[in-house]
Every structure is written in C-alpha cells, then in structure tokens.
Amino acid sequence: MRVLSKRLLTIADFVPYGAYVCDVGTDHGLLPVFLSKSGRAKGVIATDINEKPLESARENVIRAGAEGIKLRLCDGLAAVTKGEADTVIIAGMGGEVISGIISRCGWIKDSGITLILQPMTSGEILRKFLLDNGFEITSEKAVFENGKVYSVILSRYTGRAFRAPDYYYFIGKTDPADKYGLRYIKKQLSRCIGCVSALYGIVGREDEYAYYKNAAEGISAYINGAKTEQ
Numbered sequence: 001m002r003v004l005s006k007r008l009l010t011i012a013d014f015v016p017y018g019a020y021v022c023d024v025g026t027d028h029g030l031l032p033v034f035l036s037k038s039g040r041a042k043g044v045i046a047t048d049i050n051e052k053p054l055e056s057a058r059e060n061v062i063r064a065g066a067e068g069i070k071l072r073l074c075d076g077l078a079a080v081t082k083g084e085a086d087t088v089i090i091a092g093m094g095g096e097v098i099s100g101i102i103s104r105c106g107w108i109k110d111s112g113i114t115l116i117l118q119p120m121t122s123g124e125i126l127r128k129f130l131l132d133n134g135f136e137i138t139s140e141k142a143v144f145e146n147g148k149v150y151s152v153i154l155s156r157y158t159g160r161a162f163r164a165p166d167y168y169y170f171i172g173k174t175d176p177a178d179k180y181g182l183r184y185i186k187k188q189l190s191r192c193i194g195c196v197s198a199l200y201g202i203v204g205r206e207d208e209y210a211y212y213k214n215a216a217e218g219i220s221a222y223i224n225g226a227k228t229e230q
Contacts, residue, residue, distance in 0.1 A: 004034050007118065010143040010152050011091055014116045015040050022047065022085035024076055024101060025093060029057025029069070036066040043068040045085060049075050076100075082107035087114040091152075095122030099129035108157070109134065115155040123151060124169040124188075124215075131169075134159045140173045142180040149184045166211055167218025176223060185223060192216035 008031050019041050023032050026046035035041035046069060048054040054073055061069050072079040090098045098117055102108055119126050130137060139154045151174050170188040175181040195212040199205045
C-alpha cells in the first residue's frame with residue numbers, strides 16, 4: 001500500500017472508524033485505497049468528473065487488492081444517493097468549487113453526515129458558505145506539505161445559520177498553538193494585508209477595502225490574544 005502524503009493522511013485521520021465514505025474528486029484513488037486497506041472505512045465511493053483519473057484510481061484499487069470501493073464517473077455527488085455515505089470528503093479543490101458541490105446536493109444537509117473539506121484556495125469563501133447555510137465548523141487542522149500550508153475542515157449540518165466576524169472566515173478554528181496552525185493564520189493575515197494595500201484609495205472598492213481591513217485587524221488581534229494566553 002502506497003504511503004499517503006501528509007495532506008491526505010491528515011484528511012484520513014478525520015474519518016470516523018467504520019464510516020461509509022464518499023471521496024469526491026478522488027483523482028488517483030489513493031485515499032480510498034488507504035481507508036479500505038487500513039480498515040478505517042467499511043466502504044468507499046470514489047467519484048471523479050473525468051474518466052482518465054478514475055481509470056487511474058481503478059488501476060490503483062486493483063493493484064492494492066482493495067475491497068469495498070465503488071468508482072463512479074460524475075460531477076461532485078451527482079451519482080451518489082442518500083444513505084450511501086455518512087462521511088463526505090471534498091479535497092484538493094478551490095473553496096468556490098467545494099461550496100458549489102455541497103450546494104447542489106440536497107441530502108448532504110443531514111446532521112448525521114460528516115464533512116471533511118480541504119480547500120486549496122479561497123478557504124474564506126468556503127467557511128462563509130458553510131456558516132451561511134447552516135453548517136457548523138467543528139474543528140480544523142493545519143498541514144504543511146511541499147512548502148505550502150493548508151487547513152482541513154471538519155463540518156456538520158445543524159440547520160442554524162451563523163454570522164461570524166470577518167476574520168473568522170479566513171482562519172476558522174485553526175489552532176494558533178500548533179506551529180502549522182500559526183503559519184496558516186499568518187499566511188491569511190499576509191493575504192488580507194496585501195489586499196488592503198492593493199485596494200487602498202480605489203474608488204468603488206471601498207467595501208472590499210473595509211472587509212479586508214477588518215479581517216486583517218481581527219486576525220492580528222487573534223494572534224496577539226493567543227500569545228497573551230500562552
């Protein structure tokens with residue numbers, strides 16, 4: 001069994017033992033193979049929108065002798081029905097794309113379903129979508145890989161929408177006490193400061209400027225508060 005990357009291992013650690021998993025955008029299928037062979041998942045549905053990566057996943061499943069893995073060619077969760085999965089993984093995509101996949105799936109709005117999400121970009125868009133649409137962010141874990149830091153989000157539907165401070169959408173529940181968590185938070189602070197500088201004084205972009213300025217100030221205060229508590 002091939003060794004998973006740090007990013008995929010972090011995602012796998014969020015999967016409850018005995019889960020029925022759907023891995024959306026499975027690509028090479030290494031995560032489903034790991035979940036099956038390790039006994040962490042009872043069954044896995046692996047989907048992908050393109051035939052080529054799904055064929056690669058099929059070859060890896062056969063090579064590993066993994067059982068209980070179903071491969072489906074579809075956009076997001078379009079070919080997965082209610083009751084087939086209690087844990088949904090959507091990783092390696094932009095926050096906008098992940099939000100779109102969730103928004104198009106009615107049965108995912110269920111408190112019994114665990115969502116494990118890993119945005120490559122625009123995490124703030126994904127977090128805002130989740131909170132606006134009744135999903136709770138229960139925890140996050142930062143992971144450092146190939147010179148980049150990402151955050152893996154654990155979420156569940158509650159039906160209660162929530163409006164968070166602007167800064168929260170950028171860092172969520174990432175732990176500043178964790179060295180990679182702090183690195184992720186500082187990365188988001190740098191992004192916001194960059195946007196503030198780029199938008200300063202531009203007519204018609206005042207709302208965007210205020211948004212990023214508020215977020216930057218909030219993240220900075222959060223970091224300083226965390227240091228004080230330590």
